[in-house]
Amino acid sequence: MTSNLFLTRASFAADLAHFGDRPAVLTEGSTLSYRELAGRVEAFAARLGTQRRLVALAAANDLDSLIAYLAALTAGHPLILVPGDKPAALDSIVAAYDPDVVLRSGGFPSFEERRPGTVHELHPELALLVSTSGSTGSPKLVRLSHENLQSNAEAIAGYLAIGPEDRAATTLPLSYCYGLSVINSHLLRGAGLVLTDLSVVDPCFWELFRAHGVSSFAAVPYTFELLERVGFAALDLPSLRYVTQAGGRLAPEQVRRYAALGSERGWDLFVMYGATEATARMAYLPPDLAASHPGTIGIAVPGGAFRIDPVPGLDDGELVYTGPNVMLGYAEVPADLALGRTVEELRTGDLARRHPNGLYEVVGRRSRFLKIVGLRVDLGQVERILDGLGVRALSTGTDERLVVAAEGGADVRLLGKVLAQQLGLPRAAVEVHGVDRLPRLSSGKPDYPAVLALAAASVGAVQEEPSAGDGPEDLRRIYAEHLECGAVRDEDTFVSLGGDSLSYVALSVRLEKVLGALPADWHLMRVGDLARPARKAYPARRFLAPLETSIVLRAVAIIFIISTHVGLFTWPGTAHVLMAVAGYNFARFQLAGERVARLRRQIRSLGRIVVPSVAFIAFAYLVTDRYSLANIALLNSLIGPRHVTAEWQFWFVEVLVYVLIFLLALLALPWVDRAERAAPFAFPLALTALGMLGRYDLPHISVPHTAPVLWLVGLGWLMARSRTTLQRAVVTVIAVLSVPGFFDDAAREATLLGGLLLLTWLPAIPLPRRLHRPVGVLASSSLYAYLTHWLVFPLLEPFSPALAVGASLAAGVVYWALTQRIVGAAGRVRARRAPGPRKAPVTETASTR
Known part of the structure; x- marks a missing residue:
């Protein structure tokens, strides 16, 4: 043509x-x-x-x-x-x-x-x-x-x-x-x-x-x-x-x-x-x-x-x-x-x-345009976007912030997120206020100065409100405590500070308590943007609030794993759900920045798993006669006994470490790193396909007493990269076709498939707000509870299985809290000894590149 x-x-x-x-x-x-x-x-x-x-x-x-x-x-x-x-x-x-x-x-x-x-x-x-x-x-x-x-x-x-x-x-x-x-x-x-x-x-x-x-x-x-x-x-x-x-x-x-x-x-x-x-x-x-x-x-x-x-x-x-x-x-x-x-x-x-x-x-x-972080914003287009959503609105602002007045009872937080996404602006640069009626002049024309005044009134109201723990200094302190770093700056993000799945849960729960509901992409937002007082203008809290599905799955899984081991009830399969969650979180937290920055973050994250695991297993080796030096080295799955013994109790940690080391080594190759960046969905799809070789034992190489998990980690990665309904459908088809026959246990396979589908299609699960903190603590300490429960529950199981489960979870929380304090203190010591100011990490705001 x-x-x-x-x-x-x-x-x-x-x-x-x-x-x-x-x-x-x-x-x-x-x-x-x-x-x-x-x-x-x-x-x-x-x-x-x-x-x-x-x-x-x-x-x-x-x-x-x-x-x-x-x-x-x-x-x-x-x-x-x-x-x-x-x-x-x-x-x-x-x-x-x-x-x-x-x-x-x-x-x-x-x-x-x-x-x-x-x-x-x-x-x-x-x-x-x-x-x-x-x-x-x-x-x-x-x-x-x-x-x-x-x-x-x-x-x-x-x-x-x-x-x-x-x-x-x-x-x-x-x-x-x-x-x-x-x-x-x-x-x-x-x-x-x-x-x-x-x-x-x-x-x-x-x-x-x-x-x-x-x-x-x-x-x-x-x-x-x-x-x-x-x-x-x-x-x-x-x-x-x-x-x-x-x-x-x-x-x-x-x-x-x-x-x-x-x-x-x-x-x-x-x-x-x-x-x-x-x-x-x-x-x-x-x-x-x-x-x-x-x-x-x-x-x-x-x-x-x-x-x-x-x-x-x-x-x-x-x-x-x-x-x-x-x-x-x-x-x-x-x-x-x-x-x-x-x-x-x-x-x-x-x-x-x-x-x-x-x-x-x-x-x-002359015309109604703003230029925010280098992006030109057509204010007429803003109003047309909202009109398409059935919301009558007026928009104005400055070269720092878009200010919108929305008529009626619309969810202003959701509207702000929609506008930020469609306009390509940082979420913190969009401010939406709900009003009963749009302000107009006596002539009937829109009163844009009155719309702009809403922003000033909101900030003034917030400044007069007595509150503690929500200022920039407090947020930086919270980040520093949870991410074991000596100093945090406004431009830092959770990912750029080296955050991972272990620290994500605890920090998100702590921030939610301080700030209210968090944006879905808060881990990519700058600390300074989260700290802005305008967040106080959000609607009052409701009884139920969404908590990320990955967090809920981690908390539920550790309860089910320990309860099954104790004999309180039997519900196997959740450990393999956690493998998919590990892949899901790897994709979210370990793939930001250039190759070298990625590798540093991945090594740090791996260390947060290996160090507390090796330390506890070494302790268990000294106080019991159940374990071997191979356990301390996390090598039992490779060189340990071929028959089932207590030495196989830490298989989950070992196999997870093996997979993470494999991914770290793979992404260290420059051409692999480039391939992952160029094809963010196709790459984990190929990784899942590679894992299927182990899933179906095509090379006829297997590790005794463990099931191959690379395909589950790849599936979790694929879930995190799924942006469209079609992509989620692809993940669903792979899960539905590959899970049956994995365990030759219908109930166990149903648990695994259910967990995969929840992670794919349901980003958050509504829970009473009072449960957010305990669920978050259980999720954060899940690895530690998995480690410690092997020593705790045998002491209490003869008296009360329920008490054995509760004590095992409590021991995990204590070990997690102790580890956090030790590592945090070490991080602060390193920061004080480091010459000069702390090197600023990468931020992912496109407009700064």
Whole structure:
């Protein structure tokens, strides 16, 4: 339905081989030359085919995504870019535009060819389609041509004087026009790209920065806040040549400060102004003027020009930009892909003035847009989203927070979460207030200042409310106590601080007691965001509240395991449910950050299992004659007796450790790490398939007295990665087909299957709030109760099985609490002895990359 011809190619993508053996892409463990990159791009372009097709790419900051992007450009396939970490955004684009090919986080591992040809009419100039300023909640896309991309890359490379010796780190997402412009402009000049998704608060990022001699650093305003926290001013960065800033207005005092710092340390600060509709950049402030004119956006980029059109009733006019990088126009439906140029200039919507020296200054916005953490938020779209949910609302806010008034008795907490997800904003940046009636002026028009006042009133009310234990300092203390670290900062998250399944339960219960109901993704939220007083505006607590299914399963399983061993009642099968829970939690807590950061976290988590287990088993070895040195070394399953003895009592711990060591070793391989990132659902699916070999004893290798569990751990991992109904259905089918026959015990298999289905389909189970803490304590101490009960229950079983069960659980709680105190104290001692401030860990906020 479309021609194979298109008008131009962007040379920065098509002429890669021109730079020969110069380094093009540098990662933590490898370097790819321009010649090699060109070969991979050519191979992938061949896979896309010669007939032009519409391609959608869920892009990450990885090599596969870069290759797919460049291949689509060189082969002339119009490409829709969406963030790889927002599945809902891709689903929305696929539903709205029906692409012919869908690529998820990089190409080869997830090449979904939906049809051999195309059903679309594609204009010859169309090269790229992207959401405005990183917005992911709307199918409205910017249509960019090859000329747009090429001209803007040339302009940027020109005023930044990018040369072949330069190297840029991917501190911003490839799917964001600012991040993409860094890639385009550097490839144009044969410079190197240091591909990474590490956050700037991760020490590993700066190690990579220095190791590869990075010369340019791209930042949005929020990035500068993080730089303050990592002590950027004191970092030794001899290769740094310049810092660029865009993505929103940086406060003039910050511009002055960083311009002065750059002058002192030998690098330049380029303040820039742009929009997706202009492919990226429209203006830049020459570094020598940053200190004296910090409030301006500077001058137009080479090839571009500004004018200011009057706005009736206002002193300042609207800034209008013209240049070869101005988009072809917008697309809102597939038919728009056939359109050519529909705009000749870009009306920015910003109110501006021109200084006598020729510098432009933006003084306000004409239309109703906010820019929060570098993302442009259309307030009209916010109200349309809520209207689609049957909620009448008004929205306003600042460049720090979206404020919404919702009419009626809607669940404001749920609405806030929905808006954050659809708009791609941090949850803490969305504030929803319930009102009886929407505020309006006497004329009947919406009273937006009254909506904004709701935020101030909420904070004021909270500050007057006497409460203890809910301030930032208290939350940081709680995190430090539970995660055995000496200091916690506002930008830290549970995952970045090394939290795992053992510490997750106790901390979540403690936080819920302090803050009320927690968001489902609280373990990925910054401590500072959880501590915000606005959380007090949430509805009053109800009798029942949801508790995560994985937590409930852990508590129930340890009760059933001990009761079965004691003989209070018999209900086998729950130990293998816990194996699936282990895989589920491994995927949630152990897979964040770069490979080295992951490995460190996985080793720490493994140590939290091995150390208390070995310590207790050694104690049991000394006070009884039941166990051997093989038990202490956790090797009984491999070298212990082949017949059933007491030495087999710790099989669960041993096999769990074996599986975790296998996963740690597997993910330590760089190519495996890349495969897992590129295919987050397919990878555990393959791991489950590998585990099925043991499940069905295909190699005829088995460990006596234990059942193979890798497939269960893989299934748990797969459950954690299931984002859609189809994916959960796939997991269900695998479970239903593989569980029967596993034990040759129908009741035991029903227990295992029931646990798997609960974990797959029911994220939380409503429980009385009074039970949350005891259930959480039992779940947290489940490993310790499993260890200790072997010594406790034989002493009491002859008198009372129920007492034996209760005492075994209590002993586990005591051992858990004792271990927590010892490890916490050790962590604080290490922190006090460590030189200098604690190294800041990785945070997973996409906008800071």
